[in-house]
Amino acid sequence: MPGGLVALLDDISVIARAAAASVDDVGVAASRAGAKAAGVVIDDAAVTPNYVTGLTPDRELPIIAKITRGSLKNKLLILLPAALLLSEFLPWAITPLLMMGGAYLSYEGAEKILERLGGAKHGETLEDPIDDPIAFEKARVGGAVRTDLILSAEIMAITLASVAAESLLARAAVLAIVGIGITVVVYGAVGIIVKMDDIGLHLARRSTPWVQRFGRALVHAMPHVLVALSAVGTVAMLWVGGGIILHGLTGLGVHGPEHVVESVRHSVQAATGALGGVLGWLAYAALSAMVGLVLGALIAVLLHSVHLVRGTHEKAA
Structure with missing residues (x-):
């Protein structure tokens, strides 16, 4: 009997050590995946303030809270199970789905630029009279959550690629940890x-006095900061969308476009010495944004043409 108890305790200790090692592996994997997704996190942080810029101060935090809840639902209830199912049964479908998301982001960014250049605005904007503030706020939150879904999908895809060799449970744990952590940050x-x-x-x-001066400087600076963030958010949509398309084409066997962009990146790095890393990344981001802008503009023109044709046919009818 004592021998059986000792054997049982020994088995329990082995299981405990294995569990502790698994938890440690999950933590390391989550840290590694989160670091690789950092670029998309910056894009996400730049895009989101665009959805509360210009709204009344008392509605800013409630709107962000709604977007945060939507983001958690995106990551934990939609993307996490979808990522696990796709990785198990349809791994080939991940790249095309991501490219669809990249095309949507490119369209969103190009649409905003076209509007700022004098193109027709589609839907209510902050410059228009808002007849129903509740509906307008709901639409803004919905737009933010849809954009978050695309950016979150990219984050989860990067995370999944980083832990592809792990077990199903470990992948699920890492995806959940990274999803929650990135959302909070x-x-x-x-x-x-x-x-x-x-x-x-x-x-x-x-x-x-110096605290007063600092406070006044913040008050005067923030409108300019928010306008700048709005512009960065638009550019971020384009460079993330273009980057997804470039990576996706490479994954589908079309290496030319990304090879050209990477060649420019390496040339800039080689020519700029100590600043090569930063300037090379900026060159890659700029070219990715150009890809996103061209693709997004084509989609926008196509959609507007379809709407125009349909509107003409409806009037004729």
Whole structure:
């Protein structure tokens, strides 16, 4: 009997050590995958403030909270199970689906640029009279969550590629950890950014002169920062969308476009010395954005033509 108890305890200790090792492996894998997804995280943080710019201050945090909940649903209820199922049964479908998302992001970014260049606006904007604020806010949140779905899909795909050799449970755990962690980091940062002017106003009312000056500087700077972030968000849509398309084409066996972009990147790196890493990345991002802009503009023109034709036919009928 004692021998059986000792054997049982020994088996339990082996299982515990294996479980501890698995937890450690999951932590390491999640850290590695999160680091690889950092570029998309920056894009996500740049895109999101665009959806609350110009709205009343009392609605900024509630809107961000709604987008955060939508982002968690995207990652945990839609993308995580979809990623696991695809990786198990249809791994070949991941690249085409990501390319569809990249095309959507490219279209969104190109549409915004076309509107700023004087093209027709589609749907209510902040410059238009808003007859139904609740419906308008719902539409803004819906647009943010849809954009988040594409960016989150890219993050989850990068994460999945980083842990493809792990077991199904380990992949699920890493995807969940990275998804939750990135959501908290991104939308926490966005919340701080959009409330920075309120923080500046609070500091401007303090008694210490230098704190007052700093607070006033924040208040004056934040409108310009938010406008800049809005522009960065638009560019981010294009460079992420274009980058997805380039990677996807390579995955489908069409290596030429990404090879050209990578060649330019390496040439810039080689020619710029100590700044080569940064300038090479900027060159790659700029060319990816150009790919996204061209593709997005083509899609926008095509969709607008279809709407115009359909509108003409409806009037004729």
